[in-house]
Amino acid sequence: KQEVTQIPAALSVPEGENLVLNCSFTDSAIYNLQWFRQDPGKGLTSLLLIQSSQREQTSGRLNASLDKSSGRSTLYIAASQPGDSATYLCALYSSASKIIFGSGTRLSIRP
Amino acid sequence: EAGVAQSPRYKIIEKRQSVAFWCNPISGHATLYWYQQILGQGPKLLIQFQNNGVVDDSQLPKDRFSAERLKGVDSTLKIQPAKLEDSAVYLCASSLLVVDEQFFGPGTRLTVL
Numbered sequence: 001k002q003e004v005t006q007i008p009a010a011l012s013v014p015e016g017e018n019l020v021l022n023c024s025f026t027d028s029a030i031y032n033l034q035w036f037r038q039d040p041g042k043g044l045t046s047l048l049l050i051q052s053s054q055r056e057q058t059s060g061r062l063n064a065s066l067d068k069s070s071g072r073s074t075l076y077i078a079a080s081q082p083g084d085s086a087t088y089l090c091a092l093y094s095s096a097s098k099i100i101f102g103s104g105t106r107l108s109i110r111p
Numbered sequence: 112e113a114g115v116a117q118s119p120r121y122k123i124i125e126k127r128q129s130v131a132f133w134c135n136p137i138s139g140h141a142t143l144y145w146y147q148q149i150l151g152q153g154p155k156l157l158i159q160f161q162n163n164g165v166v167d168d169s170q171l172p173k174d175r176f177s178a179e180r181l182k183g184v185d186s187t188l189k190i191q192p193a194k195l196e197d198s199a200v201y202l203c204a205s206s207l208l209v210v211d212e213q214f215f216g217p218g219t220r221l222t223v224l
Contacts, residue, residue, distance in 0.1 A: 004153075031210045032210060032211075034212060034213060036215075041220075042217060042218070043115075043202055043215040043216050043217045043218045044154070044202070044204075044213075044215040045215070046212055046213065046214060046215075049211075049212040089153050089154075091153075091154075091213075093210055098156060098159070098167050098169075099144070099156045099159070099167075100156075101153030101154050101155070102153050103151070103152055103153045104153055
């Protein structure tokens with residue numbers, strides 16, 4: 001059974017730092033992995049989608065990588081800003097367990 | 112391009128009452144998803160439609176929850192009767208294809224008293 005883990009559950013860093021968020025999974029038979037951000041009381045905003053055949057995707061200051069062999073994806077945020085404060089969630093679409101979300105990492109950027 | 116629309120945004124009901132949520136996906140998106148998100152957790156998939164057919168409803172509590180997507184566009188999720196543990200945010204999402212990037216609506220926050 002696919003399990004998705006996001007550690008740490010919460011992270012606070014000063015503005016301007018580069019940071020990495022982690023997403024681990026147990027079953028490498030996935031179709032894709034998607035990263036989202038969720039602001040308090042809001043829905044999810046899609047950040048990046050990585051297909052199973054891809055190793056990474058980039059959008060602006062964000063870079064997401066995928067390593068199926070180690071069961072890990074990372075979301076790299078460069079030059080963090082207070083506006084980046086949100087909860088970041090990863091979701092897998094796998095052949096066995098369909099769509100599974102992690103519990104998220106709550107990120108706080110201190111001015 | 113209009114996003115995923117959901118209504119109502121908030122709903123408060125007493126336990127054992129019924130409630131229905133509505134979702135209108137992005138135009139042209141064949142796949143529609145309903146999720147339940149309990150505070151502090153990631154969303155849990157309840158049901159996935161491809162056009163008006165069900166792809167996956169393995170986590171839908173079918174004794175009290177039902178969903179339909181007539182004509183392959185709008186969708187309705189119903190809870191009857193509601194329990195206290197149904198208090199959550201109900202999120203609707205859509206994607207162009209089955210295995211594709213998902214786009215979410217703002218959600219409906221349900222409180223069951």
